Amino acid sequence: xxxxxxxxxxxxxxxxxxxxxxxxxxxxxxxxxxxxxxxxxxxxxxxxxxxxxxxxxxxxxxxxxxxxxxxxxxxxxxxxxxxxxxxxxxxxxxxxxxxxxxxxxxxxxxxxxxxxxxxxxxxxxxxxxxxxxxxxxxxxxxxxxxxxxxxxxxxxxxxxxxxxxxxxxxxxxxxxxxxxxxxxxxxxxxxxxxxxxxxxxxxxxxxxxxxxxxxxxxxxxxxxxxxxxxxxxxxxxxxxxxxxxxxxxxxxxxxxxxxxxxxxxxxxxxxxxxxxxxxxxxxxxxxxxxxx
Amino acid sequence: xxxxxxxxxxxxxxxxxxxxxxxxxxxxxxxxxxxxxxxxxxxxxxxxxxxxxxxxxxxxxxxxxxxxxxxxxxxxxxxxxxxxxxxxxxxxxxxxxxxxxxxxxxxxxxxxxxxxxxxxxxxxxxxxxxxxxxxxxxxxxxxxxxxxxxxxxxxxxxxxxxxxxxxxxxxxxxxxxxxxxxxxxxxxxxxxxxxxxxxxxxxxxxxxxxxxxxxxxxxxxxxxxxxxxxxxxxxxxxxxxxxxxxxxxxxxxxxxxxxxxxxxxxxxxxxxxxxxxxxxxxxxxxxxxxxxxxxxxxxxxxxxxxxxxxxxxxxxxxxxxxxxxxxxxxxxxxxxxxxxxxxxxxxxxxxxxxxxxxxxxxxxxxxxxxxxxxxxxxxxxxxxxxxxxxxxxxxxxxxxxxxxxxxxxxxxxxxxxxxxxxxxxxxxxxxxxxxxxxxxxxxxxxxxxx
Numbered sequence: 256x257x258x259x260x261x262x263x264x265x266x267x268x269x270x271x272x273x274x275x276x277x278x279x280x281x282x283x284x285x286x287x288x289x290x291x292x293x294x295x296x297x298x299x300x301x302x303x304x305x306x307x308x309x310x311x312x313x314x315x316x317x318x319x320x321x322x323x324x325x326x327x328x329x330x331x332x333x334x335x336x337x338x339x340x341x342x343x344x345x346x347x348x349x350x351x352x353x354x355x356x357x358x359x360x361x362x363x364x365x366x367x368x369x370x371x372x373x374x375x376x377x378x379x380x381x382x383x384x385x386x387x388x389x390x391x392x393x394x395x396x397x398x399x400x401x402x403x404x405x406x407x408x409x410x411x412x413x414x415x416x417x418x419x420x421x422x423x424x425x426x427x428x429x430x431x432x433x434x435x436x437x438x439x440x441x442x443x444x445x446x447x448x449x450x451x452x453x454x455x456x457x458x459x460x461x462x463x464x465x466x467x468x469x470x471x472x473x474x475x476x477x478x479x480x481x482x483x484x485x486x487x488x489x490x491x492x493x494x495x496x497x498x499x500x501x502x503x504x505x506x507x508x509x510x511x512x513x514x515x516x517x518x519x520x521x522x523x524x525x526x527x528x529x530x531x532x533x534x535x536x537x538x539x540x541x542x543x544x545x546x547x
Numbered sequence: 548x549x550x551x552x553x554x555x556x557x558x559x560x561x562x563x564x565x566x567x568x569x570x571x572x573x574x575x576x577x578x579x580x581x582x583x584x585x586x587x588x589x590x591x592x593x594x595x596x597x598x599x600x601x602x603x604x605x606x607x608x609x610x611x612x613x614x615x616x617x618x619x620x621x622x623x624x625x626x627x628x629x630x631x632x633x634x635x636x637x638x639x640x641x642x643x644x645x646x647x648x649x650x651x652x653x654x655x656x657x658x659x660x661x662x663x664x665x666x667x668x669x670x671x672x673x674x675x676x677x678x679x680x681x682x683x684x685x686x687x688x689x690x691x692x693x694x695x696x697x698x699x700x701x702x703x704x705x706x707x708x709x710x711x712x713x714x715x716x717x718x719x720x721x722x723x724x725x726x727x728x729x730x731x732x733x734x735x736x737x738x739x740x741x742x743x744x745x746x747x748x749x750x751x752x753x754x755x756x757x758x759x760x761x762x763x764x765x766x767x768x769x770x771x772x773x774x775x776x777x778x779x780x781x782x783x784x785x786x787x788x789x790x791x792x793x794x795x796x797x798x799x800x801x802x803x804x805x806x807x808x809x810x811x812x813x814x815x816x817x818x819x820x821x822x823x824x825x826x827x828x829x830x831x832x833x834x835x836x837x838x839x840x841x842x843x844x845x846x847x848x849x850x851x852x853x854x855x856x857x858x859x860x861x862x863x864x865x866x867x868x869x870x871x872x873x874x875x876x877x878x879x880x881x882x883x884x885x886x887x888x889x890x891x892x893x894x895x896x897x898x899x900x901x902x903x904x905x906x907x908x909x910x911x912x913x914x915x916x917x918x919x920x921x922x923x924x925x926x927x928x929x930x931x932x933x934x935x936x937x938x939x940x941x942x943x944x945x946x947x948x949x950x951x952x953x954x955x956x957x958x959x960x961x962x963x964x965x966x967x968x969x970x971x972x973x974x975x976x977x978x979x980x981x982x983x984x985x986x987x988x989x990x991x992x993x994x995x996x997x
Binding site: 377 | 573594600661724742775825829882983984985987
């Protein structure tokens, strides 16, 4: 290496179209060019919950992202060091914190849906595998998946959902008045999400894949009631019963697995998913028509 | 580490773009590839454009100074499309360019976006016929009564014109996003790989292709692994390799079966259980795989390392190089800002003795396999004056002992990533794509490959 590439003549060629900007305005571009400090259901909420877990005041500063990151980094670095040192002690607070963060980030990324842009299959698969890994670990740990009690993790996630719901619409705040404890039965009493994804594997070429099993996982943690409160005013119409409000995540999961057979999903039995899909498509088509 | 030698060539400036300028997304370079002689260098960008650079011939007055690369041709290869059935946009971004070996005066290259591969012919025209009987110089039809004699049109020299034309369009064969194309050593076929399938094409036939690998499970819910890169063996036209998101490499022999779902060899390094974390799988995902020129080795890149594998040893890599191990403790943040999903490419030098790959902060790394020495260099305007020595850079751990000019891990700019690099097939010339800028570096001291 002493001799190569010491003396270099350079050509620096800016790849440029000479003034005519063809900006695509993709969210993906933003993601590439800056760190994502997006506001979404889980991201910020989780961080604030972390700080309250740690006993300090929850930081409400919206621009505290940088400082939060630094704190997070410090916490995570510590926890990762601990992890490396002692794999057996999985009840490490640091490890649990990291797991919680990764879980919430995973879900947030999986839910990020951008109309008109196909998600990367590789990324989706990697995210879902991470989710599965966390799920397995939580199940093998035993404590976190007890459906009778409210696990700390479950409460964390649920509370985060609630926290963000309150800014959506006044009508949804009624849900906050409900009892915060989830139904104690092992089987989720509100089976809307799980029921919905059962007929779907029958649909040719279409799966919810792990968004569905992620939903199943979440409902195992008895978090179903949170979905009732999610704002679905975008999809609401007089024909849709309120129970379908839970399906606001469904259009997201559709885009994971590109439909192989180019058949639009119109399953029978009035599946919630297909109706919301249709509405989504309708919106999209309307956008295109309006723009053209 | 060395001396500056006298270089008297002028820098090829195309105008400076200050680093703080808004980067037009369409100008972001997405692939870089030298042709087989190194005379031409092609880049593709996110806007679907291909720019070809040509190396100026050696100047006779200065026999030891090689030529610079100048723009030879620019054309729009792919346009954005809209898939109406799925209501999804198909990006025009050029994912890969591969040159065909030159067989006549024209040059051919394959360029691909997510769904469609195109074969382009690049040819020169430096003569044109003059002296038509029925048309005048501007092409207007002559009045027949003025034609009194017959003349034979002659070819007269003209200003060089580079013409690019699409010769083939290979479309509608991929449901998923194409990540790789590779020309076979038989120069008749090539393969295209997407997330779940690999297709074999004949260069002359566009209406059909053969599916040679299909890892799509019957139930998509069972999907846990995707294809990330694929390449033909440089010498054996029946062998190819593909890598997966789980960090495995599969060598397949097309003679064994029509559908190469069963691999001939599986290269996988057993996981170190003590190093397992939530990100283990993501960072093990292979982002690029390249055969050595000799065909004896494979070079792979995953998020933190570059590995050299011997084709005869499947159990573990021959060599492992840490590209930026200082990121290992930052994986959670990199996961959060999606950087952990970045796909870095890697490259061999012509003699397979040095490997190169990119990193963040516009750094790129080179590892000498023989001397085991490595270097970190930076591709940036500030640190690269014309004809200057590229200073080796160093990244130090946060809070650690810092030498002058070292950069701390926390100061790294993760938006400046060098994903695409290429090495001249014969000489020590490298092309580095840094966002929308192309850097071409040459070793003046030692142009010949060692």
